[in-house]
Amino acid sequence: MKITSTEFVKSAFAEAHWPRLRLPEVAFLGRSNVGKSSLINTLLGVRGLARTSSTPGRTQSLNFFLLNQKFFFVDLPGYGYAKVPRSIRETWGDMATNYLAKREQLVLSIHILDSRHDPTQLDVQLREWLSANAKPHLTVATKADKLSANELQRNLRRARQTLGDGGEIVAYSAVTGAGRPRVWRAISEALDRLTIPLAKS
Ligand code: GTP
């Protein structure tokens, strides 16, 4: 897809601040520091559009980016950064879970893993929740450039087993651009699938 315009619209700390425009949205979610914001920047080819950091917990609100005046990318805060994680609901901001549960125009959730590490219990819970609630999702394993081809294949196999649904995991690198065409294809398909007519409210 050709991106002709990118615009940071807002950082929402409360539901009342979610954009009123009823346009399709693609959400980026995963543990703190896995590379959600970097994935957004490199998919769009705009350095620094979404704030990134080597310190976990950089993104603390829902950040909405309007693309081509037609759809949004939504950068969510990472989960699993609390000291004693117990469940997604307790450790990950209510903001994020509330958004996922309620947002009607959410057409695709991109669940991001760090390809170096096994998915955590929170990743498994998130996956189960997405499946149980019939939310279309795509799993992306980032930082693939940090592993050899063999290590990557081994880790992807293990991650598939841990997540337990046998679904595809796209290997991605914000450094080399590997996986970028595959992720865009999934986004385009999700945008095309949207059948509910969305109008400005
Ligand atoms: P939070 O907002 O804190 O939850 O983090 P995030 O998931 O948005 O991660 P972010 O994009 O800020 O990236 C975290 C760190 O990982 C940064 O130092 C990035 O430069 C680095 N990083 C992200 N993606 C890649 C990648 O594909 N390869 C490499 N080598 N580094 C990456």
Ligand code: MG
């Ligand atoms: Mg971030």
